[in-house]
Amino acid sequence: MKVQKIKELKIARTSSTSAMDFFCRLDDGSPLEASIEGIAPGVHELPYTKTDGSGYFPVSNASLARATVKLGHSETLETETGAALEMGGA
DSSP: OOEEEEEEEEEEEOSSEEEEEEEEEETTSOEEEEEEEEETTSOEEEEEEOTTSSOEEEEEEEEEEEEEEEETTTEEEEEEEEEEEEEEOO
16 A cells, blocks of 8 residues: 555654654545654653764654554554654754
8 A cells, every 4th residue: 555645743842742643545545644652751862973974963762652543444553652753853
């Protein structure tokens, strides 16, 4: 299956929360929704090296995040912990 277009519904990044929600439709028209959220104390920030070696930029990591994926109208996949979410930027 192919995704037609991903629409970002929510992107949030603070020192205590990282979250991302998005929606898309598969090539057969079925909806797919995903929600990933990490909260403190499971969120920490790491310095990543820039590819040109000129310095660092902060990346929030939530390797014990909660995730929910809704496939179509009838199937939901969910985990309370163990999903990984990384967000970079200033």
